[in-house]
Amino acid sequence: MRLNYVETGPADAPAVLLGASLGADHSMWEPQVDALSQRFRVIAFDHRGHGGSDVPEGPYTFDDLGGDVLGLLDTLEVEQASYVGISLGGALGLWLAQNAPDRFHRIVAICPPSNPAATPDVWTDRAAQVRAEGTKAIVDATLGRWFLPEFTDTEPIRQMLLNCPAEGYAACCEALSTLNLLPGLGSITAPVLLITTDSDASVPAETVVHLATEIPGAHLEVIENAAHLVTYSHPEVVNPLLLAHLA
Template sequence: MENIIASLPATQYFTTGDGVRIAYELEGETGNPVLVLSNSIATDYHMWDVQMPAFTRFFQVLRFDTRGNGASGAPAGDYSINRMALDVIELLDHLGIEKAHFLGLSLGGFIGQYLAIHTPERIDKLVLANTSSYLGPQAYFNKQIKSLQEGATMDGFADMFIHNWFPAAMISNGDSRVAPFRDMVLNTPPLGLAGSFAAVRDGDLRKTAALIPHATLIIGGQYDTVTLPEHSELLAATIVNSSLTILPVVHLSNIESSERFNELVIDFLQD
C-alpha cells in the first residue's frame, strides 16, 4: 500500500468502525514521509499549529482530534487506549498510509506506545513527549469522571489543566499562548473528557512498553507535575532503542519550548 491521498489543508472527517466521526487534517507535500501528531487530553489538533511550518518542510503531517476531544465525536461511556489506537489505524487505512512516524504528547503518548507495541509494522520512528506508561491513582480519575457525570462545568477543568500545562509566570503574565488552550478545554465535550479520563485511568503499559522495537525519542519536562520527569526516565529505561531529553518546561513542551522541541523532533526523524 502506498500513500495515495494528496495534501488536504482543511479539516476532513471519517467515521470509525464503531461509528465515531473523527476530525483530521493532512498537510504537506505528497511523497514526503508521513508524520502523525497525537494530542494531549482536552485539546484539539490545533495544539500543533506552531509546529506546522517547520514540520511540513520535511513531512506530510497528519493530525487529528482524538475521540471525545475537539471536533471529533464524543460517545458516552468509558474509552480505552486500545480503541483510540484503533482509530489511528483506521484513519491510516482510510488514507492509504501504510507506515508513518508517530509523535504523541501526554494522552497521545499513551496511544503511540500502544500502536508501537501492538501494530509495530505501521510505525516508523516514535516520539513520546511529556507522557508516561502509567498514571494513577485510579481514585483521582474516578473522582473527575464522577464530577463530569454529575454536571460539573468545564471552567474548573480549564483552570486545572492550564495550571498543569504552563508555568505560573506564563499564566500570570497573560502570555498569548495560554488563552487558545483554555478555549480548547472549554470546547471539550464533558462526555468526551470523562471517557478520555477513563482511558488514561485504565492504561498501564509499564511492562509491555519493553516490547517497543522502534527508535524512540522521549522528551520530558523538568517541571512537569502531570507526567513527571521520572515517568520519562522510566520509559527510557524500558524502551531499549530510546534516547531521552529533559527540557526545562512544564507539560506542553511543544508550546513552551517550541523551537527546541521542533529541532529535537526533526533531527531525530531525519537521522
C-alpha cells in the first residue's frame, strides 16, 4: 500500500505527521506547514483512497489506515514521530496512540470523532451515496458543516473534496462506521492535545470535552467562533497551540 506524502523542514529535525480530514488531502495543511517546518520534519500524507495515495477497493478498517501510517514510518526510517490529525485524521491519531504507543511522542487530535460506530448508518448511507453519485453529492453539506457562513475562502477545499476518489471516500466512511475509541482512552500514555470548537456541527464539542476527562493528562482547547475545519479557517489560533504542544 503506497501512501502519497510531502516532506518539508529539516531532514534531521523531529518528525511530525499530519493526517487530514475525510475527503481532504495533504494540501489542506498548507496553513500549518510553514510554521511547523521551521522546527520539524513535517510529513503531510494522504490517507489510503485519498489524494495521490493508492485506492484499493473498500471497505477499509482503522487497522488498515493505522497500518498504512506505521508502514510509512518504517519506509522513512522514522522510529518515533509526533502526530497531528483532524477529524478522520484526529481519530486515527487516537487509534495510533492506543495501538502503537512506542512510535508516537506527542499527539494532537483536532475535532476527532471518538465513537462513530454509535451511529453506523450515518456512515454506511453516506458511503453508498458517494459510490452511487460521487463526492459532488456531499460537497455542499460538508462545507456547511466545516465552515461558518462568514468564512468564504472555501473554493480550494471544495475542489479538494470533488477530486477525492469516490471509492476512497466511501471506504473510509465504512472504516468510521465500525470505530469506537472510547474503551482504550485510559491506556494512552503520550501527551495529548485535544482541540475542538464551539460551533462544530460534525463532531460536537461536548464529545471532545469528554475525551479530555478520559485520556490521562490530556490538555483541552476550545476555539470560539469556529466550525469543524478550524485548521484552515483559524490558523492564527491553531498554529501557536500546535507549536507549544509539540515543542
